[in-house]
Amino acid sequence: MMRLLIVDDEPIERxxxxxxxxxxxxxxxxxxxxxxxxAIELANTFQPDLVLMDIMxxxxxxxxxxxxxxxxxxxTKFVMVTAFDMFDYARQAIKLGVKDYLLKPSKASEIVIxxxxxxxxxxxxxxxxxxxxxxxxxxxxxxxxxxTDIVTQLLFDHVHEVHIDMLVDMLETRSTLEKFxxxxxxxxxxxxxxxxxxEKVRATGDAWIGALNGRQLPLIIFRDSKSSFRSQAIALAKxxxxxxxxxxxxxxxxxxxxxxxxxxxxxxxYQEAVIATMDTTLAVKYRFYMxxxxxxxxxxxxxxxxxxxxxxxxxxxGDWAAIRTRLLEVIQQYENVGNSLIYTQQRILxxxxxxxxxxxxxxxxxxxxFFSFQANDYRQLRTETLLLLEQMNAVYNAxxxxxxxxxxxxxxxxxxxHSHEDISLDALxxxxxxxxxxxxKMFKEKLGVNYIxxxxxxxxxxxxxxxxxxxxxxxxxxxxxxxxxxxxxSKVFKKMCGVSPKEYRKTLWTKKAEV
Numbered sequence: 250m251m252r253l254l255i256v257d258d259e260p261i262e263r264x265x266x267x268x269x270x271x272x273x274x275x276x277x278x279x280x281x282x283x284x285x286x287x288a289i290e291l292a293n294t295f296q297p298d299l300v301l302m303d304i305m306x307x308x309x310x311x312x313x314x315x316x317x318x319x320x321x322x323x324x325t326k327f328v329m330v331t332a333f334d335m336f337d338y339a340r341q342a343i344k345l346g347v348k349d350y351l352l353k354p355s356k357a358s359e360i361v362i363x364x365x366x367x368x369x370x371x372x373x374x375x376x377x378x379x380x381x382x383x384x385x386x387x388x389x390x391x392x393x394x395x396x397t398d399i400v401t402q403l404l405f406d407h408v409h410e411v412h413i414d415m416l417v418d419m420l421e422t423r424s425t426l427e428k429f430x431x432x433x434x435x436x437x438x439x440x441x442x443x444x445x446x447x448e449k450v451r452a453t454g455d456a457w458i459g460a461l462n463g464r465q466l467p468l469i470i471f472r473d474s475k476s477s478f479r480s481q482a483i484a485l486a487k488x489x490x491x492x493x494x495x496x497x498x499x500x501x502x503x504x505x506x507x508x509x510x511x512x513x514x515x516x517x518x519y520q521e522a523v524i525a526t527m528d529t530t531l532a533v534k535y536r537f538y539m540x541x542x543x544x545x546x547x548x549x550x551x552x553x554x555x556x557x558x559x560x561x562x563x564x565x566x567g568d569w570a571a572i573r574t575r576l577l578e579v580i581q582q583y584e585n586v587g588n589s590l591i592y593t594q595q596r597i598l599x600x601x602x603x604x605x606x607x608x609x610x611x612x613x614x615x616x617x618x619f620f621s622f623q624a625n626d627y628r629q630l631r632t633e634t635l636l637l638l639e640q641m642n643a644v645y646n647a648x649x650x651x652x653x654x655x656x657x658x659x660x661x662x663x664x665x666x667h668s669h670e671d672i673s674l675d676a677l678x679x680x681x682x683x684x685x686x687x688x689x690k691m692f693k694e695k696l697g698v699n700y701i702x703x704x705x706x707x708x709x710x711x712x713x714x715x716x717x718x719x720x721x722x723x724x725x726x727x728x729x730x731x732x733x734x735x736x737x738x739s740k741v742f743k744k745m746c747g748v749s750p751k752e753y754r755k756t757l758w759t760k761k762a763e764v
Contacts, residue, residue, distance in 0.1 A: 250278055251372065252295060253270065254288065254292065254295060254300045256287075257281075257283070258307060266301060267279050284307065285313060285317075286308060299326045299371060300318070303331065331351075332352065404430070428469055429472070429478065429522075431468040431486075431504070432467055434464055434526050443461050453481075453484060454473050490535065500529055500534070502531075506518030521538035523602065524541060524599055526606075573638060576600065590625075590627065593627070604641060608644065664677070664704055669708070670731060671731065674701075677700075709741070709745045712738070739751075
C-alpha cells in the first residue's frame with residue numbers, strides 16, 4: 250500500500266489537499282505534517298513513498314526539509330507545492346530531484362493528475378525492485394541447489410542432468426584450491442540445525458555444503474593459505490560443534506579427511522572422513538583420519554583404499570552377494586598373510602562402517618555397527634561379520650520394499666486419475682523416473698496383473714459409472730474413458746464383464762425400475 254505525506258503550515262490547505270487525494274485514491278495511506286521539522290521526524294516512522302511539500306514554511310523551509318529527508322529516504326518522491334512560481338525555487342528543487350510542482354491554488358483535477366503520475370512511477374519502481382529481489386532470491390536458491398548437487402556428484406558418484414563442470418562454473422569458486430572433506434554426524438532430531446551449521450561454515454571460509462542425508466552432513470572445505478590445515482579444521486570443528494552444546498545429552502561428532510589437490514581425489518578424502526567418525530564416543534568430538542589408531546601396515550594402504558571404494562560401489566548398486574564375497578575374501582587374505590586377529594577385525598569393521606554410512610546417505614535408518622565380542626579365531630570373525638552383514642541387508646531390503654510399494658501406489662493413483670488419456674508405458678515410466686521394463690515387472694510381481702490389464706480395468710470401471718447416466722451415448726462414453734472406437738470398446742467391455750455395454754445399461758435401468 251502506497252504512503253503519502255502532506256506538509257504545509259496551513260491546516261486548511263492540508264485538509265483540503267487530503268480530501269481531494271483520498272477521494273481519488275481511496276487505498277492511499279495519508280499523513281500530515283505542519284512544518285519541515287515534523288516532516289523530517291514523521292518520515293522516519295511513516296516511510297512515505299511521496300511527499301507533497303510546501304516550500305514557504307517558518308523554521309525549516311520545504312527545500313531544506315527535502316534535502317534532509319533525501320539523505321535517509323533516497324527513494325522517496327517529492328512534489329513541490331508553492332504559491333510563488335519562481336525560477337530560483339524551481340532550480341533548487343530540480344537539483345534535489347523533485348518530480349513536479351503544484352501552484353497554489355490548484356484545481357482538484359490538476360492535483361489528482363500530478364499525484365497519480367508520481368504514484369504510478371513509485372509503483373513501477375516498487376514492482377521492479379520486487380522483481381529484482383525475486384530474481385536474486387531465485388538465483389541464490391539455484392546456487393544452493395548447484396552446491397549440494399556438486400557435493401552429491403563428487404562424493405557419491407551420482408549422475409545428474411547438469412554436468413558438474415557447469416555447476417562449478419555457476420558457483421565461481423576457485424576449485425583449483427586444495428580441499429578436504431569433513432563429515433558431521435548429528436544426533437537424531439538435529440536436522441533443524443542445518444541452516445545454523447551452514448552459517449557457521451560460511452563464517453569460517455569457503456566451502457561447498459552438501460545435503461543432510463540421514464544423520465550425516467558432508468562438507469567440502471577449501472584450504473585457507475593463511476593457516477595450517479590442522480588449525481583451520483580445528484577452528485571449523487569448534488565453531489560447528491558449539492551448536493551441539495545447546496542439546497543436552499546428545500552427541501555431535503566430526504570426521505576430517507586429508508587434503509587433496511584436485512576434485513578427482515575428493516572421494517578419497519570423504520571416505521577418510523567417514524572412517525574418522527567410526528568411534529563417536531571419544532571425549533574430543535572431532536577426529537582427523539591421520540589420528541585414527543594405525544594398526545595398518547604401510548603396504549596395506551593402497552589395498553584398503555581400493556576395498557573401501559569397491560564397497561561404496563557395491564552398496565549403491567545393492568549387490569549384497571558381491572559384498573559378502575568380498576568381505577570373506579578380505580578376511581581370508583589377512584589370515585593367509587598372518588595378520589593379527591585384532592588388526593583384521595578393525596579392517597573389516599572399517600569396511601562395514603563405510604557401507605553403513607553409504608546406507609545412511611541413501612535414506613536408510615541404520616544403527617552403529619559393532620562386533621558383539623572380540624573374536625577368538627578367524628572362524629568366529631567370519632560368523633560375526635556375516636551376522637552384521639545380514640542385519641544391514643535386511644534394512645536395505647525393507648527400505649526398497651517400502652519404496653517399491655510407494656511407487657506402485659503412486660503409479661496406480663496416476664493411472665486411475667488419467668486412464669482416459671493415452672498413457673503409454675514409456676510415458677508413465679518417464680513420469681515416475683523408472684524404466685518401462687521395471688514398471689512392467691513390478692506390476693506382475695506385486696499386483697499379479699499386466700500394466701495394460703490394470704489400465705483396462707480402470708477404464709471399464711469408469712465406463713460402468715458413466716453407463717448409469719442415460720444422457721450419455723455409447724460413443725461419448727467411449728471417448729470419455731480413453732478409447733477411440735465404440736466397437737473396440739464394446740468388445741473389451743464384453744470380454745471383461747461378460748455382457749455388452751448396451752446389455753449392462755439395460756440391466757441397470759431394469760434394476761432402477763424395480764426399485
